[in-house]
Amino acid sequence: MTPEQAVTPKPAVEPEQAEQPGRADLAAWWDDRPTNFYDASPNLARVLDRWAGPAAREKIEPALRDFGAAVATVVEPSVVVREAHRELPAHVPFDGIGRRIERIEFHPAYETAGRAIWASGMLAGGGDQPSPFELTALFYLLSHCGEGGHACPVVCTAGAIRALEHRGDTALQERFLPGLHQRDYGSSLRASQFLTEVQGGSDVGANAARAVADPDSAGAWRISGEKWFCSVADADLFVVTARPDGAPDGTRGLGCFAVPRTLDGSTPNGFRIRRLKDKLGTRALASAEIDFDDALGWPIGPIDRGFHVAVEELLNTSRWLNAVGSTGIMRRAYLEASAFARHRQAFGRPVGSFPLVRAQLARMKAEEYAALSSTMALAGLVARTDDGRADEREAGAHRFLVNANKYLTSICATDVARRGIEVLGGNGTIEDFSPLPRLYRDAMVYESWEGTHNVLSAQVLRDCARYGILDHTLGWVHAELERAGTFGPDTATVEAALNATASRLWRSVDAAATGGPDAAPHVRRQLEAFMRAVQAACLLTEVAAEGGGSDKAAATALFVRQHVTPGYEPEDDLEWAGLVEGTLAGDAG
C-alpha cells in the first residue's frame, strides 16, 4: 500500500451504513416518534372526561391537539438545538458602551419555542383564561419536553397572575395583568419568584432581605439584599419576599413585593446579577444569584401577610404544576422507552418481547397513569377552591394534596425516567440519542425546588394537626370512591388501605404536634403509603367511569397490588403476567 492509498479519505457516508440492520432499527424508532403528543396520549382525554367532564374536554380538545403538535414539532426541536449545542442562556451585564443592562440572552430557538407556548393560551386572561383542567392538560403536554427552559417561566407567571388577581390592589392589577396575560410572546410580561436566600431555602423565615418604605412614593418600598436562587432571571416582573424594617422575625414578618425589572424600559431597577448558575438539570432556564439594592417594589396584599401570599398563591400554584410537570416527564419517558423496545433487537428479538423489559414498561406506564390521576384530581380541587364551590372537606384535601402530591410525583418522575434510561441500555445515557438524560436531570431538580421532600412532609404534618386535613382528605377520597361505585375486589382493598395508612400517618401527626417534626422520623414512609392509596382510589374511580376492560383497568390492578395490597408478592400471583400484558395493550409495546 502506498502512502497515498493509506490516507485516501473514506466517503462521508459509509456505503454499508444503510444496510446495518441495527441502525435501520434505530432509524425506524426515531421515525416512529409522535408528531403530536396529545394524540400519542389518549389517556389524557379519558382523565379529563373523568375529572372535568366530557363537555369540558370536548371544548378544549382542539386547543390541546394543536398544542400537542406544537410541542412535538416546534418546542422539542428547539430544546434539542439548545441543549445539544450547549446554547444555554448567557448573562450580559453591560452594553457595548459600558452601561449596566443585566440582560439575559438566549439562542433564537428559545424564542421560537416561547412563541408556540404562549400562543397556546396557557396564560391567557379575560374570557380566554384556561380552567385549572386546561392549564393542567396544556402544561402536561409541554412537560413532554422536560422543563425545556420555559416550564418554570410559565409556572412563575401563572403564580404571579393568581397572586395579583386574588391579592393585588387595582393599581398593581392594571399595571401588570394585561402583559402577564398576553398570548403574544414578544409583547408578554413574564414573572419570577424569589424567596430563597443563601442561608436557607427551606427556612424561608430566615430571609434577611430588607424592605423600607420609600420616602418619595406613597405605598412603594425599597428592597435590598441577596437572593440565591433566582430562576427566570430574565423576567419582567420579580415577585420577591423581604422583611420590612421592624417586622417580626420568621415567616410572619415577611412581605411579598412586585418588583419590576426596570422602571424606564431599560435601566435595571436596583439589581445586579452576580452570575448564572451551572445546573444539573433545567439547564435552558436562566437561574441566577441576584443582589438587590434599593429596588423599587409594591406589596402584593397586606404587607404583614406576605408569607401567606407567597405560599397560598405562588407556592401552591407551583407545587400543583410541579406535579403536572413530573407527570409529563413520566409520560415522555414511557413513550420513548416503549417505542424503542418495539424496534430495538437483541438476540434476534425486539427487546420489548423480553418479560423483564415488559415488566419494567408496565410499571412505568402504571406509575404515570397514577400520577396523572391524582394530579388531575388536584386540578379539580383547585377549580372548586378557586370558584368558591369547595366545601371544608375539599378545601382540606386541596391543601393536603398540593404538598403531598408534589412530593410523591417528583420522586416517581426520577424513578420512571431512570427506568426509561435502563430500557434504552447504554444508549439511554447518551445525550443526543434520546431526551431521557435531559428528562432525568430535570426530574431531579423537580424533587428539590418548590420545597424538598422533608419540608413538604413537615408542612403536611403541621396542616394535619392544625386544620384536620388528613381526615378531610380521607373523607373526600372515600366519597369519590363511593360515587364511582364498587369496582371489583380492589375497591375493598383500597378502602382498607386508606384507613390503615391514614391511622399510621396520624401517629406522626400526633408525635409532631407535641414534639415537633423531629419526633416523626417515619413520616415520609407513612405519607407515601397513604398517597399510594389515594392514587389507587383516584385510578379506580377512572376505571369505574370508563367501564373497565381497558389497559387502565389492568394498570390499576397492577398498581393496587404493587403499592397497596399488604404483603403482595408478584411471583405468587397467577394473574400478574396477564396484568402486565393488559397494561401494555394498545401500545403494542
Ligand SMILES: Cc1cc2nc3c(=O)[nH]c(=O)nc-3n(C[C@H](O)[C@H](O)[C@H](O)COP(=O)(O)OP(=O)(O)OC[C@H]3O[C@@H](n4cnc5c(N)ncnc54)[C@H](O)[C@@H]3O)c2cc1C
Ligand atoms: C434549579 C433550581 C432553581 C431554583 N429556583 C428558585 C427560584 O426561582 N426562587 C426561589 O425562591 N428558589 C428557587 N430554588 C430554590 C429551592 O426552592 C430550594 O433549593 C429549596 O427550597 C431547598 O432549599 P435549599 O436548597 O436551601 O436546601 P436546604 O434548606 O439547605 O436543605 C438541605 C437539606 O436539608 C433538609 N432539611 C431542611 N430543613 C429541614 C427540616 N426542618 N427537617 C428535615 N430536613 C430538613 C432538606 O430537605 C434538604 O434535604 C431553586 C432551586 C433549584 C435547584
